[in-house]
Amino acid sequence: MNHVDILAACGLTQNGLTGGTLSVTTPVDGSEIARLTPHSTTEARAMIDTAHAAFLEWRKVPAPRRGEFVRLLGEELRRQKASLGALVTLECGKILQEGLGEVQEMIDICDFAVGLSRQLYGLTIASERPGHAMRETWHPMGVCGVITAFNFPVAPWCWNAALALVCGDPVIWKPSEKTPLTALAVQNICERVRAEFGEDAPEGLTQVLVGERDLGAALTAHPSVAIVSATGSVPMGRAVAADLAKRLGRSILELGGNNAMIVAPSADLEMALRAIVFSAVGTAGQRCTSLRRLIVHEDVYDALIPRLVKTYEGLPVGDPLADGTLVGPLIDVQALAAMDAALNTARSEGGTVHGGGQILTDSHAAAAYVRPAIAEMPSQTAIVHHETFAPILYVVKYRDLDDAIAMQNAVPQGLSSCIFSTDVRETEYFLSTVGSDCGIANVNIGPSGAEIGGAFGGEKDTGGGRESGSDAWKGYMRRQTNTINYSRELPLAQGIRFDI
Ligand code: NAD
Numbered sequence: 001m002n003h004v005d006i007l008a009a010c011g012l013t014q015n016g017l018t019g020g021t022l023s024v025t026t027p028v029d030g031s032e033i034a035r036l037t038p039h040s041t042t043e044a045r046a047m048i049d050t051a052h053a054a055f056l057e058w059r060k061v062p063a064p065r066r067g068e069f070v071r072l073l074g075e076e077l078r079r080q081k082a083s084l085g086a087l088v089t090l091e092c093g094k095i096l097q098e099g100l101g102e103v104q105e106m107i108d109i110c111d112f113a114v115g116l117s118r119q120l121y122g123l124t125i126a127s128e129r130p131g132h133a134m135r136e137t138w139h140p141m142g143v144c145g146v147i148t149a150f151n152f153p154v155a156p157w158c159w160n161a162a163l164a165l166v167c168g169d170p171v172i173w174k175p176s177e178k179t180p181l182t183a184l185a186v187q188n189i190c191e192r193v194r195a196e197f198g199e200d201a202p203e204g205l206t207q208v209l210v211g212e213r214d215l216g217a218a219l220t221a222h223p224s225v226a227i228v229s230a231t232g233s234v235p236m237g238r239a240v241a242a243d244l245a246k247r248l249g250r251s252i253l254e255l256g257g258n259n260a261m262i263v264a265p266s267a268d269l270e271m272a273l274r275a276i277v278f279s280a281v282g283t284a285g286q287r288c289t290s291l292r293r294l295i296v297h298e299d300v301y302d303a304l305i306p307r308l309v310k311t312y313e314g315l316p317v318g319d320p321l322a323d324g325t326l327v328g329p330l331i332d333v334q335a336l337a338a339m340d341a342a343l344n345t346a347r348s349e350g351g352t353v354h355g356g357g358q359i360l361t362d363s364h365a366a367a368a369y370v371r372p373a374i375a376e377m378p379s380q381t382a383i384v385h386h387e388t389f390a391p392i393l394y395v396v397k398y399r400d401l402d403d404a405i406a407m408q409n410a411v412p413q414g415l416s417s418c419i420f421s422t423d424v425r426e427t428e429y430f431l432s433t434v435g436s437d438c439g440i441a442n443v444n445i446g447p448s449g450a451e452i453g454g455a456f457g458g459e460k461d462t463g464g465g466r467e468s469g470s471d472a473w474k475g476y477m478r479r480q481t482n483t484i485n486y487s488r489e490l491p492l493a494q495g496i497r498f499d500i
Helices: 005-007 040-057 061-091 096-116 155-167 180-197 215-221 235-247 268-287 296-311 333-348 401-407 422-430 473-477
Strands: 023-026 032-036 130-138 141-147 171-174 206-208 227-232 252-254 259-263 289-299 352-355 373-376 394-398 416-420 441-445 476-485
Touching: 005 032, 005 061, 032 155, 032 180, 040 096, 040 141, 040 171, 040 206, 040 215, 061 096, 061 155, 061 180, 096 155, 096 180, 141 155, 141 215, 141 422, 155 180, 171 215, 180 206, 180 373, 215 227, 215 235, 227 235, 235 252, 252 473, 259 268, 259 296, 259 401, 268 289, 268 296, 268 394, 268 416, 289 296, 289 422, 296 352, 296 373, 333 352, 333 373, 333 394, 394 401, 401 422, 422 441, 473 476
Parallel strands: 141 171, 141 227, 171 206, 227 252, 259 289, 259 416, 289 394, 373 394, 416 441
Antiparallel strands: 023 032, 130 476, 352 373
């Protein structure tokens, strides 16, 4: 399929995609595929008012019925999986298998949220007073603003939206300015679902704001946006957190990662090799959970690293829409420059670099295809502490597990981590209170590719937010504590006497 066909299959016709000032290019060949008209901040404020009006209606719809909306959304996504997956690939450059996987993740979280819509459980609590009952009730919170990054253009919206919608919150989405087309395609799907669902799904239940960061800032500034869930870089998260703090708004922050794998002497090296390659070069190293640091025990270093270097040399890099490609392009030439700069710094800090560098082809002259790189480092130097959003894997040696864990925890980010070991003492130690300090800690699998059933997010500079499974839904609701007196007395708590 050519670019126009992929857009058309998602309902994006050429007359809606031209004439604006926001240029959207495809990393596949660097060409422009749309020129959108961005929303103004005045329009953004009007859309937030519409969303708030939608909230006043949607909160009255029973949660299991709200779940029916998300069930229909999941069904429509199933029907659109192939076309939306291809559009994800066209717009952000990840290989088609990963584009399809991202849509599957949307379907999975919809299924999860449908079940959740009948399980928004509160507690019953023992009261210290006779004839009293206590309980905890969860209520819809308000409009949920969702800001997303280019590298996962659709799944993080759905992790938020599927939960927010069953929790009773309308959603306004500010996608990355680099990937607005997938958001418009998803909004088309949502409008079809709304029409099918019936009149109790109000206008403005889901909306998309097209534009740059000023529109994200419009969400964080507006008092009617009760929750802002923001996925992106650490500097973005700091700005969003500060803006929200000014008005004491609620944030869910999903920021950068600098994820490590420890390979212990007892590791199954065949499994480790596969896990390393998928998690370090998948999405061309542009996942928040990409493997960036490999901490290898000195006894297995020579058995692993030369094989890894050889495997990297044979990786098929190329058109992400083509069968057999494992590594697609970087998002743009700025990302390529950042990768080159990081590799130069790694060399200047004593590293030995294998791979790296642009791969030029005539058909894709304007695109940023690179050979993934491995940098063997003398220690965790300054550059290793930094998240460069590109396929660079830094490798260091360790002798003692405590040192390896200390290295793993020594970076500012705290998203994902893992250990390859068949020694239960080591693996349990890694997961214990003195082990990994990350939000995600895995054993014998890589740091990327999380399932939706668990809470997703990380600590420290990663922002502390949690999305997706487990009890992440509580981030989209307000908790109310109720005390009910069904006696004929009015005893006070803590035994206080107050006689009038
Ligand atoms: P980015 O921070 O440049 O942009 C992300 C989004 O934030 C965009 O929509 C942008 O317009 C918006 N934005 C930027 N500044 C803003 C501000 N001051 N106020 C409001 N909105 C603002 O990130 P990117 O380059 O698109 O994505 C890459 C980064 O995202 C990496 O650091 C990666 O680790 C991170 N990421 C994290 C997760 C996670 O779940 N932890 C997932 C994906 C990506």
